[in-house]
Amino acid sequence: MPADVPGNRPAMLTVPGERAVAEPIRVTNTLWRSTHETAYGGGLPPAITHLRELELANKRDDAPWSGALDIIPTKADHVLDLIRANSLWPLLSGLACCAIEMMSAAASVNDMDRFGMFPFRASPRQADVLIVAGTLTTKMAGPLVRLWEQMPEPKWCVALGDCTCSGGRYKRSYSTIEGIDRVLPVDVYIPGCPPRPEALIYGMMKLQQLILERRGHWAERRVGPSVPAGI
């Protein structure tokens, strides 16, 4: 008997009521699938994310301009990188104390809007950067990775604060994940407890540098953690 159920008797849990109890609407994942090979999940069962299929096909996802602009050499790619770097839209994923410093960095005194980062998008589909601010617990790890997977490419991840870099002061706890790089590929680590808003802005500027130099994880990105096993 699972420990969560304190000795209840299933017969006691019937719900008396006059109206019929409706079945919940369950929408399974197999509703519709595109067969185009570049569509998200196209042609393959949804268990495989699109990056897996790129790995299997041995393609690199650099997200360059495609089509006619393929023939224009790197200047266009550089412009694309500039566009991306100067308009990074973070996802609102403030978990704990560092979220306040993130908001403080976006507010008037330390302004992130001058870097183009003010619109904190609520939906992961519209965001570029996932700034994980605050302790990641085991219960929240699932939803957070789901958020990360919902973000469209190209995307970057910034670990804000000690708790996300390494577990921080809660490293010994039974319910904390020791650093989000165990579950997400992190590009920039910003230590501090909490880091000053200026530190966050410095970290974002480092991220802009990464983007312009095409470093970081997103080019050789794998789904999943970025530290080698055995750490």
Place this chain on the structure above:
Amino acid sequence: MDARLARRLDARFSDRLLRPVTGRHDETEVRIAPSEVPEVMRTLHDDPEFGFTVLADLCGVDTGEVMQVVYHLWTEPAVTRDWLRVIVDGLDRDDPRCPSVTFLWKGAEWQERETYDMFGIVFEGNRDLRRIYMPPDYTSFPLRKDFYLADDAARGAGEGVRHMEQMATPAAATRSNTVRRAKIS
């Protein structure tokens, strides 16, 4: 300790108290058995002589020998300036059960859920006794004294979740060396 309050408590509950009324600084402490909880709490709440209408705190304690549930009460409007601490003593460590006070204070519901989640103390009468902090399929009770926080790091990067319930060598876990016993009572 408020002497007048202590006398009144003694006079009213003399046969139910496990120990004489004690206190230190601005707290008065009373100990009862789990079966006495509903009547004692209702008297403390309803009787204008006591008037403890504010539930300030509800928590569980694992002394290593027994489990306890501790309530802190206060009077509003003020009858006494002291905090009243009601310790429900003598809950068995292997099957701790205690009557719920949600019939008096609806705000005790989540506090009892938290105590259940952390200790495994089943509150009889709480309509919503399920885990509140840990994931619903978690199998341990973290704040018990036999739940051991390991200090070694997680076993691998891809696993993320570190399962603290396991000792490094399970054979080494005997009851005597895992449970921190208190020299308090």
Place this chain on the structure above:
Amino acid sequence: MTQTYSKDDPTLLVDSPAALIDSIQPFPPRSEREAEFYAVRDGEMLINLGPQHPSTHGVLRVVLKIEGEKIIDLDPVLGYLHRGVEKLCENADYHQAICYTDPLEYISSLFMELAPVMAFEKLLDLEAPRRAQYIRVLTCELNRVASHALFMGWLALDLGGLTPLLYAFVERDEIVEMLAAQTGQRMLFNYFRIGGVNGDLNHDFMSRLGDWMSRALKQVEANQRLLNENEIFLKRTKGLGVVDRDTALRLGMTGPSLRASGVPYDVRRAHPYLVYPELAFDVPTREEGDTYARYLIRLDEIKQSIHMIDQCLHKMPDGPVMAKIPRLIRPRPGRAFAAIESPRGQYACYAISDGTDQPFRMHLHDPSFVNLQAMGVVLPGNLIADTMAIMASLDPIMGGVDK
């Protein structure tokens, strides 16, 4: 090790199909209330206000049962920020335990340190020097002003107004830079010690404080005028989420939410600690119990706090700021309970000592945790858009709720 223990294990998402994730309805139901809630009737729908949502309260998940736009019932799911603070404190020193409590309600972290410090001082039968107590009250009231300013910003943000948030952050930044000059940190201050405070008031802090005090009241009035007479704000908050007196007491609510319902219970008055008996201040109370009343009470409290800071500055005695205690603290076995008035309500620490240098049990009673239960009582019957207004007015901080 491929065995997984929990369905919330993140590796599941990485390696396995998404179909493994539970649908909203947990089956079989684990308690009576859960069975009653997850039985969805005709015309009702379960919608998930997930752990990540634009409201700034942190990671709170609420499963709403709605019929059209109206909320029938709700089931809050907590624990997304549970960091195991109480267990960590049991395995740490008394001094280290204070560090763990800072990030609970991170906006008002000086209060989070204050209650354990007071409980440990009770265990040691120790009293901090008078100057230290005045400094504690001074910095705590500063933190209260910052916390309430943020509350105002967030309430407006949840109703859709972005501007008051920026004003609130300007206010908060100023106060927090002041406290950074004193404690070294903008947020998780770690300033209070068992027996006093970490350092005496320095010149930087005093000059910033004096500068701020000279315009504090006028600034607060100006910020209030942003919202107080705004017609949309009034229409959206007046009469919304009424908690009457008996319900509030039954729920165990404390703090501004309780005082907005007509109960004048303030721990600083009812059970004075530190130097509050020597300070003259009012306890604002209102009768309506709606969102607007909870908002107005916090604005009144800002003014009272500024008044208290003024008195502290005038009455500050000289002397040491730290009592002489041994480096290794071993209180005699016993129990202590210390409760304070944090910006959200009564925050208490119950500490048990067994004679060693580690607390045997340290329980933190958080006001947001208890106040959030009012949500289940007050929200049904309102529209979805009112959810955010009512939750913001209860002012929960999920760090404290989840410990």
